Amino acid sequence: MASAYITALISRPLPLFASAALLRLGMLVYGLWQDANSPLKYTDIDYLVFTDAARFTFSSSSSSSPSSSSPYERETYRYTPLLAWLLYPTTLPGAFCFSLGKVLFAAADLLAGYLVIRVLLRHARMPLPRACAFASIWLLNPMVAAISTRGSSEGLLGVLVTALLWAVLERRVVLSGLLLGLGVHFKIYPFIYAPAVVWWMDGEHMGTAAATAAPTTATKPGLREGNPEKAEAEADVASRSQGHASPLTSAPSPWAKLVAFATPARILLALTSLATFAGLNVAMYAMYGPPFITHTFLHHVTRIDHRHNFSPYNVLLYLTSSAPASASASSQILTPWAARVESVAFLPQLLLSTVLIPLVGAKKNLPTTMMAQTFAFVAFNKVCTSQYFLWYVVFLPLYLPRSSLLRRPALGLTALALWVSTQGLWLQQGYNLEFLGLSTFVPGLWLSSLAFFAVNCFILGVIIDDLGSP
Secondary structure, three states: HHHHHHHHOOOHHHHHHHHHHHHHHHHHHHHHHHHHHOOOOOOOOHHHHHHHHHHHHHHOOOOOOOOOOHHHHHOOOOOOOHHHHHHHHHHOOOHHHOOOHHHHHHHHHHHHHHHHHHHHHHHHHOHHHHHHHHHHHHHHOOHHHHHHHHOOEEEEEEEEHHHHHHHHHHOOHHHHHHHHHHHHHHHHHHHHHHHHHHHHOHHHOOOHHHOOOOOOOOOOOHHHOOOOOHHHHHHHHHHOOOOOOOOOOOOHHHHHHHHOOOOOOHHHHHHHHHHHHHHHHHHHHHHHHHHHHHHHHHHOOOOOOOOOOOOOOHHHHHHHHHHHHHOHHHOOOHHHHHOOOHHHHHHHHHHHHHHHHHHHHOOOOOHHHHHHHHHHHHHHOOOHHHHHHHHHHHOOOHHHHHOEEEOOOHHHHHHHHHHHHHHHHHHHHHHHOOOOOOOOHHHHHHHHHHHHHHHHHHHHHHHHHHHOOO
């Protein structure tokens, strides 16, 4: 009886989205109660930063200084002004208005889930009940709902990324470029999808291969006329026109390969996305000046953030952050490269997420490739917090239907158990540090970070291996 009820709940759009909305509404109401009655607040500190920035942005200050009415007046605001603009309703008086930003983020969760269903229906050729069931992994996920209703803006990124994937698969090149440029402006990391999208946009996927392919046996005039020599010559001409080598010619030159690669769709995507990104940046710089560039982009290159950080760089970042303030022995043992780890940590991360994974998988399975890219980017990031998990969780409904994690339940359950348990181990060490004041950096916190990183690498290997599966 219970299983039939759950099946009915997750296999139809109306009850699924109604349940997802009620889940978030319940968490919003509970959050108001906890904020009012508990010293441990439900609202994320980031939400306070967002709403403060919105108040600074729309303040009625008459100051003529360049920094007046700027979101960057709020310390630790490291985001595009667009986010502060979206949260204008939170500047109005009253607890209800203050919570409207959380409502916006929760609604973004639902929109992302709708786009996931659209991709599954049209491009995975999945029946509606099955598509809804997989989308429930995102829509009814309590971690996703909690992060959004606590005031994290990651749901907005979920919408932008899933909309980008949908637009690419629908071959809407201009829309794809607009979404890519907007996504990178909104939060830098979506730039990792550009190589995969560009690599995917070949003649076969864009529907132009049929028009440029060499004639088939049935349509080759030479063969119809019973002249094999003429047919071979025609095939050679067609092959050279596409930049491919034929048995009778030498390999195409690098210039020919470049010309063949630079298809109209790829050029249009590049121009549209760059124009969108540059246009938004120029507009924001004109309004807010150098603080926009410093806080929105440059800060993330040299960012040192060791709190609530699952990354294996955690302890090293802690030592680095304390080095300038003291001349203790701990600061003196830092090697030169370690002292600048925040600036070089992205190298292995970018090699995996923007080069190797797109080359291996983009033409085989774009959604799974984007899942692998995001998973690698988060796992190898020098700052890895719970909110970042949502960046790849939104791809789970698109990856799991044909994944080995689902085909082999033992593997899937093992991966899930390891991911949860090593995360729990880190949280236990973090609790001892943050709430009990115990120094758990070494070995507890460091070893738990390494264990969680090792599990993430194991899962990433499974995802990449699935890219090579039929």
